[in-house]
Each structure stands twice: as C-alpha cells, then as structure tokens.
Amino acid sequence: MTANLLEVRDLSVSFRLAGAEMTAVDGVSFDVRPGEVLGIVGESGSGKSQILFSLMGLLAANGTARGQAMFQGQNLLALAPRALDRVRGVSLSMIFQDPMTSLNPYKRVGDQLAEGLRVHKGMTRAVARAAAVRMLDRVRIPDAAIRAGRYPHEFSGGMRQRVMIAMSLLVRPALLLADEPTTALDVTIQAQVLDLLADLGREIGTAIILVTHDLGVVARLCDRVIVLYGGRIMEEGPADPLFTDPRHPYARGLLQATPRLTDPPTRRLNTIAGTPRSGGATLPGCPFAPRCPSRISVCDTTRPALTETGPQRRVACHLVGGP
Amino acid sequence: MTLLQTRNLDVGYRIAGSGLLSRPRHLAIVHNVNLSLAAGRTLGIVGESGCGKSTLGRALLRLIAPTAGQVLWDGADMAAMSAQTLRRRRSDLQIIFQDPVAALDPRMTLGRILSRPLVTFEPGLSRANRAARAAEALHQVGLSADFAARYPHELSGGQAQRIGIARALIGKPRLIVCDEPVSALDVSIQAQVVNLLMDLQDSMGLALVFISHNLSVVRHISHEVMVMCLGRVVEHAPRDAFYARPLHPYSRALMQAVPEPDPARERSRAGQSLPGELPSALNPPAGCVFASRCPGVQPRCRTERPELRSFGTRHAACHFIEA
Numbered sequence: 198m199t200a201n202l203l204e205v206r207d208l209s210v211s212f213r214l215a216g217a218e219m220t221a222v223d224g225v226s227f228d229v230r231p232g233e234v235l236g237i238v239g240e241s242g243s244g245k246s247q248i249l250f251s252l253m254g255l256l257a258a259n260g261t262a263r264g265q266a267m268f269q270g271q272n273l274l275a276l277a278p279r280a281l282d283r284v285r286g287v288s289l290s291m292i293f294q295d296p297m298t299s300l301n302p303y304k305r306v307g308d309q310l311a312e313g314l315r316v317h318k319g320m321t322r323a324v325a326r327a328a329a330v331r332m333l334d335r336v337r338i339p340d341a342a343i344r345a346g347r348y349p350h351e352f353s354g355g356m357r358q359r360v361m362i363a364m365s366l367l368v369r370p371a372l373l374l375a376d377e378p379t380t381a382l383d384v385t386i387q388a389q390v391l392d393l394l395a396d397l398g399r400e401i402g403t404a405i406i407l408v409t410h411d412l413g414v415v416a417r418l419c420d421r422v423i424v425l426y427g428g429r430i431m432e433e434g435p436a437d438p439l440f441t442d443p444r445h446p447y448a449r450g451l452l453q454a455t456p457r458l459t460d461p462p463t464r465r466l467n468t469i470a471g472t473p474r475s476g477g478a479t480l481p482g483c484p485f486a487p488r489c490p491s492r493i494s495v496c497d498t499t500r501p502a503l504t505e506t507g508p509q510r511r512v513a514c515h516l517v518g519g520p
Numbered sequence: 521m522t523l524l525q526t527r528n529l530d531v532g533y534r535i536a537g538s539g540l541l542s543r544p545r546h547l548a549i550v551h552n553v554n555l556s557l558a559a560g561r562t563l564g565i566v567g568e569s570g571c572g573k574s575t576l577g578r579a580l581l582r583l584i585a586p587t588a589g590q591v592l593w594d595g596a597d598m599a600a601m602s603a604q605t606l607r608r609r610r611s612d613l614q615i616i617f618q619d620p621v622a623a624l625d626p627r628m629t630l631g632r633i634l635s636r637p638l639v640t641f642e643p644g645l646s647r648a649n650r651a652a653r654a655a656e657a658l659h660q661v662g663l664s665a666d667f668a669a670r671y672p673h674e675l676s677g678g679q680a681q682r683i684g685i686a687r688a689l690i691g692k693p694r695l696i697v698c699d700e701p702v703s704a705l706d707v708s709i710q711a712q713v714v715n716l717l718m719d720l721q722d723s724m725g726l727a728l729v730f731i732s733h734n735l736s737v738v739r740h741i742s743h744e745v746m747v748m749c750l751g752r753v754v755e756h757a758p759r760d761a762f763y764a765r766p767l768h769p770y771s772r773a774l775m776q777a778v779p780e781p782d783p784a785r786e787r788s789r790a791g792q793s794l795p796g797e798l799p800s801a802l803n804p805p806a807g808c809v810f811a812s813r814c815p816g817v818q819p820r821c822r823t824e825r826p827e828l829r830s831f832g833t834r835h836a837a838c839h840f841i842e843a
Contacts, residue, residue, distance in 0.1 A: 240706035240707065240708065240709075241677070241706055337795070353797055354569075355797060356797075383568035383569055383733065384568065384733065384735075384774060384777040384778055385568065385773055385774065385777045385793070385794055385813075386568075386797065387777065387779070388776075388777040388779070388792075388793035388794070389793040389794070389795065391779070391793070392790060392791050392792075392793045395790060395791075396791070410706065410707065411779065412707070412781035413778065413779030413780050413781050413786070414779050415781070416779060416780065416781050416782055416783045416785075416786040417779045417783075417786040417787075417789075417790065419783075436783040437783050437784065440781055440782060440783050450708065451707060451708065452781055454707050454708045454710070454711040455707055455736075455781050456711075456734075456736035456737055456739065456740055457736055457780050457781065457782070458735060458736050458739065458763065458775060458778060458780060459780060459782070459785070465715055465718065465740070466710075466711035466714050466715055466740055467711060468708060468711040468712045468715060469708035469711075472676045472678050472679065472709060473676075473706055473708070473709070
C-alpha cells in the first residue's frame, strides 16, 4: 500500500454573492495516489473546477475554501502565498480549458517555458531554454527550436494546449491538475492531446486530476473516477466497474444519456429530467433528489452518506446498500 | 418532396489583403456542394473547426450569398428572389445557434423575443394573438406559459436553447438549420434538446440541417450524413451505411477519435491518434484536403484533387476507394 500523494478531507468551497453564501463544493473527501489518473466528472455547476481552483489557491476573491488538502506533508489550503508559490512551481501545476488565455501573448513561447525553470530550479537562461526546446519537441511541436521563438498567437489551438502541457510538465510535478484540457479542441486533436497526456504522465510519473464533463475522455484516460453533483460526491470507483456497473442513479443517468457510436441506432436518446443544480441554497437531502427517477421520501430530508459498496467503491444513495 | 437543393454551391468571403494597401482578396470557404433535403428529413453535417459547415448552413438560408452555384428553395433560386419575396420566405427558413444565451436580447422579455418575428411575418396579427402564439410556442418546447414574462438571464442553458427553438418555430417554418445546437449544453440536457427536435420534426414535418462536430449525436438525429473537410464534402451517405462502414479515411479518422464511455474500448485505442493538423483554409493544398494527415496517402493524393464519386447510395471523394 503506497502512501497517498494528496488527501482531501471535507473540502468545501463557498462564495459570497450579494451578501448571501453560495456553496459550490460541499464536504468532499478523496485521495490521489502517486502516478494515478483520477477523473472528476460532472455537469456545469457541479463544483468540479472549483475543487481544482481551491487546491491551486486560485479561487475568486469572494471564494473561501474550508477543510484540508494534505499534499506532500503540507495543507495546501492553509499555506502562506510564498510557500504556495514554491509548491506550485515545483510539484503542482495546472492546465486550463482555454490555452490561449493561459499563455502570455507578449512573451515568446520558449521564454515562458524557461521562466519556471529559472525561477524555481535556478537554471541559467541558456540551460532553461534548451530544456524548454527539448520539452516542446517531446510534446511533438514540429521544429521545436524555431517554434520556441514564436508567440502564442502563431500556434493553433491544439499546439497551444501542447505548449501548456509542456510548460506544466517541465518542472516534473508530482501532480498535474487538468481542467477540461481538451474541451475546446477538435476531436482528432483532442485524441492527440489525450494520448500525449497519458504518455507523458506515465513517463514522468505525474499523477493527474482530470476534470471534465465528457465521460468518453474519462474512459480514455482515467484509472479512477469521481462523479460529482451539486458539489457532492455521488459515486467513486475504479473506471472499469464504475462504467460497466454504475450504482448511483445519477451516474447511471449520465452514462445512459451519453450517445455512443456503438449503440444500436435508435433515434431517441435517454435523458435525465430537469436541469442541473446551479447555486441556490444547499438542500437538506440529496442534491440529485429533485431529478432522481428513484427518489423516495427520505431523499428529500436526509443526506445519504458516502458508503463503501465494494473494493475502492463508494456510493452516496439511500437506495444502494453496503457491500 | 424536395424542399431545399443546392447545385454546385460555392461560398466565400472577401478578406483584407496581406499589405495595408493591397486589394482585398477572395477566400473560398465552401466548394461545390450538391445536396437535397425533403420535408421530415434531417441532414447531418459533420466536420472540425474551419471545415465550412457553419458557412454552408448560413448560405443555405441565404444569410450569405453564394459566390457560384445555386440554392433552390421549393425549386426557386433564392439568389433570384427579390428582397421582398425573400423576406416573406424567411418564415419558412429558420436557424438556431450554438450559444443559446448570446442569441437572445437580454433586455427583452421572452414573450417579446418570441412574438417579435410575427410582427414581420404576419403583420396583421393582433397583440393578443401574438401573445397566444408565443404561449403555444412555449408549450411546444416544453416550457410553461409564465416564461413569457421572464428575461434571458433567468434561464439555464437548456431552457435558453428551448427558447431559441421556440423562436424558430413561431413563424411555422418548414426548415430549421441547427448550428451546433447542443454543443454548449450538459449531457443530460443535450439529450432532452435532441429528443425535442426529433419530436417537433415528427409532428410538424420539419426538414432539419443539423450541423455538429459530434458524430454520436448526429447519428441519432440524422437520416443522412455529410462529412466536410476544409470546405469540401469528402463523404455523403445514408446514416446507417455511413456509420456501419465510413468510406473516406477522414470519416474513419473522425469516428476513431471520438472517445466513448467505455474504458476497455478506449484503452485499446490509446496511442492511435492521427498525427498532424489540417492545413489552413488560407492556404489550401493542391490535392486532397486530407492528404497531409491521411494514413494511406499516395503521391497522387498530393497533386490531384479527388472528385466526389458515387458508390451505390453513397458518395466519397478519395482516389483509393474500391467500388
């Protein structure tokens, strides 16, 4: 049994909006093991991105994170800004959905990559630059040495995301946070970027938390999956059993609503009634209860606890029993 | 009965020249499209960004004038219609957009947004009758009549797209061009909107042009599928034939790249993504548009453009398809 790389306990994220408190993440606990790829999947407003932002110290000014996130012996949520900077530069990095807005448009791509190495690893300009070019080559940027002297606007969307991946992995972080990294890309480019993330992650030994709304992307990349709804974990488990035998009605609904090329070509799609929760007061019961096809009265009044139902599997539903 | 037909349709834009004083030049976006669409049928148009699918959709509605060829509506050339005739015809031809919130005027109530087209299409209608029609349109898309008093910012994404559909329906159209109508929506909501469009098609005999990058969604709603790449149709086939065995290497690459919610299947496809990117529309290749990425490329593909050839009920543009 290896030690966990990240242990998140009872993480809550809330925002002050016009005097009221809005809860985005509501008491979430999970672990990440070294080198594994954990997928956090959910619809808009589920709080999936806010989990990453809170770990990275990037919450909006009106946001507060409570709870604990132990990473290499330090609680990320309680670190002073300088200490957090050191962690972020060396062992924790993040990539975002939109690679254009995450790159500095005024700086040459090679210099942006080299900056992290110079600041955090104390490399000289020339050494850092050479390492940056090697990394660009590894993420399959053609003519990396020439391209390093170019500006972000001279790259296509797929190439920019590869530049971001190169930048985030250059310091060989222990953990990479990826927020919808392929959502803005075309499918054939998405496939390239997913392959690249999988290969490099494995090579460098980086663990990845991948946040996405796309169950297909999760299936391609992730070892384990957390299904999030209304800021709470509905179900957690290894990818294979969770996809073949989802226990929570929401996880089931989400899988059934996702059209597949391998389905028989019926015309109608399965749906989940209602709309995803976004903001509003925290419900006393299960956040999915208003949309749940199997709701019983206790679902409206009592929160189901996240209960172990099998090896590494946890489900929060009154209708799903223990192992 | 054929409603819409194109003959050798070319569409393009004027763009600024390379220097400050150089003449504007013409950029061809869509080349030589021939299609026909009957009432009650759906044509799915699939392709990646920059393939010209949205430009084609707009040209079908005569929102952009063709540079060559014809768009025939009920057998009449739309380019030859007077502005007045075209304006009347607009109630037959509607469009819904990808970003449902941006498509609605934030300062108007939904009732006003919905009844606004009737002021143009049916100028004799009284205010009370317009309101009644708006209520009817709300009902058709599954929203209650009290939505008429609300504003766009009060809507979720799914509700906003229903309003977009209701606005398209209110003039009793015969054709709706749906430009990525579900791409911005959550999975569970996407399924609701696709089902709604199919129900409306069944009850009203609507013809639909469904533009999307998502092959699995297109499969559910379409009767025939057209794949575009860099402004050219590379394959055009009945749905079942297309999904059972796509003929063009680009169609196969697209199909292969779609991640499916099936971890075992995805693992078997890891590392098989197609390298490279498509050339820019500003600098199109002399030969086949897919030559730079095609796994089966031959010297001939780089110099000679393949024509769309017919193979039974299907058409594909590749030199190396066996009949």
